[in-house]
Amino acid sequence: MMHANKRKKVEENGWKVGNADDFLGLTPEESAYIEMKLALSHSLKENRRKKDLSQVELAKLIKSSQSRVAKMEAGDPGVSIDLLMRALLALGASSEEVGKVISSGKPQAA
Amino acid sequence: MMHANKRKKVEENGWKVGNADDFLGLTPEESAYIEMKLALSHSLKENRRKKDLSQVELAKLIKSSQSRVAKMEAGDPGVSIDLLMRALLALGASSEEVGKVISSGKPQAA
DNA sequence: CGAGTATATGTCATATTCGACATGATGCCA
DNA sequence: TGGCATCATGTCGAATATGACATATACTCG
Numbered sequence: 298m299m300h301a302n303k304r305k306k307v308e309e310n311g312w313k314v315g316n317a318d319d320f321l322g323l324t325p326e327e328s329a330y331i332e333m334k335l336a337l338s339h340s341l342k343e344n345r346r347k348k349d350l351s352q353v354e355l356a357k358l359i360k361s362s363q364s365r366v367a368k369m370e371a372g373d374p375g376v377s378i379d380l381l382m383r384a385l386l387a388l389g390a391s392s393e394e395v396g397k398v399i400s401s402g403k404p405q406a407a
Numbered sequence: 408m409m410h411a412n413k414r415k416k417v418e419e420n421g422w423k424v425g426n427a428d429d430f431l432g433l434t435p436e437e438s439a440y441i442e443m444k445l446a447l448s449h450s451l452k453e454n455r456r457k458k459d460l461s462q463v464e465l466a467k468l469i470k471s472s473q474s475r476v477a478k479m480e481a482g483d484p485g486v487s488i489d490l491l492m493r494a495l496l497a498l499g500a501s502s503e504e505v506g507k508v509i510s511s512g513k514p515q516a517a
Numbered sequence: 518c519g520a521g522t523a524t525a526t527g528t529c530a531t532a533t534t535c536g537a538c539a540t541g542a543t544g545c546c547a
Numbered sequence: 548t549g550g551c552a553t554c555a556t557g558t559c560g561a562a563t564a565t566g567a568c569a570t571a572t573a574c575t576c577g
Contacts, residue, residue: 326496333492333502352554362536367555377534377564379488382443386436392443396510400503461523472566477525487534487564 333399337381338372340398344388345370359387443509447491448482450508454498455480469497 323331345355345366352366359366361384369376369384385395433441455465455476462476469476471494479486479494495505 326493329496329502330493333505351552353552356536360536362538363554364538364556365536371555373556375534377487377489378492380534382488383436383440386439392439393510395443396506396508398506399509400506462525463523466566470566472568473524474526474568475564475566481525483526485564490564 334376334378334381335372336398336401337378337385337395338370340390341381341384341388342370344385344390348388355384355388359384444486444488444491445482446508446511447488447495447505448480448486450500451491451494451498452480454495454500458498465494465498469494 345352350358352363352370356363356366361380365376365380366384369381382395385398455462460468462473462480466473466476471490475486475490476494479491492505495508
């Protein structure tokens with residue numbers, strides 16, 4: 298379950314974590330995992346804006362709440378990748394697009 | 408949260424779901440999500456075998472249990488994508504590889 | 518036929534994640 | 548200045564995922 302200790306530490310800091318594998322002694326796996334999440338967050342925000350939706354509207358669309366959408370986009374540690382991916386798919390993203398976002402770590406407009 | 412109803416139905420059937428978007432009236436998003444999970448499951452099994460690890464060994468590696476590894480590989484509905492991705496990363500897969508698996512839905516050796 | 522190894526399946530207590538709600542903060546326009 | 552819309556943050560009970568364990572099913576190799 299991801300070492301609990303480091304996880305704790307990371308969560309306390311909210312992992313602003315620019316986008317790096319730097320920072321505290323995260324294993325490469327942990328870093329990769331976090332970067333994937335951040336990339337998905339970023340992409341979610343972009344896709345939502347591109348569609349001119351408010352967080353409230355997106356929340357309705359995915360049957361969630363505005364606060365959770367905000368947390369998703371903020372890369373909140375309490376949000377799962379499952380949820381982020383489902384939100385992206387609900388916004389119309391394809392598997393290919395989601396895959397690209399995960400691969401790259403980073404933006405990915407579409 | 409994925410409509411609960413359909414989800415129920417799918418879970419009851421354990422979604423053997425060959426690998427298709429066929430089956431019951433799943434929305435495209437739901438299908439895509441399920442296929443991603445199955446693709447990751449499949450990839451996990453392949454990667455583990457390629458390294459000649461038993462489920463017990465992999466379980467130790469990712470600090471989980473043999474039974475959960477079996478469920479991951481079986482595409483059990485009670486296993487999250489988060490866990491599948493972490494397992495793949497722990498096996499040494501790169502973000503790019505994980506992204507490819509998710510994009511394609513399907514094998515993806517490496 | 519055992520015994521050993523690998524994988525599958527079911528259950529359970531605990532941990533994590535969820536949606537919802539309240540509330541704060543910011544920006545904008547009249 | 549005061550609404551008004553948007554996004555952020557904190558908390559909470561309910562829902563879901565987790566690791567561990569027991570146990571069942573193969574599939575070898577003597």
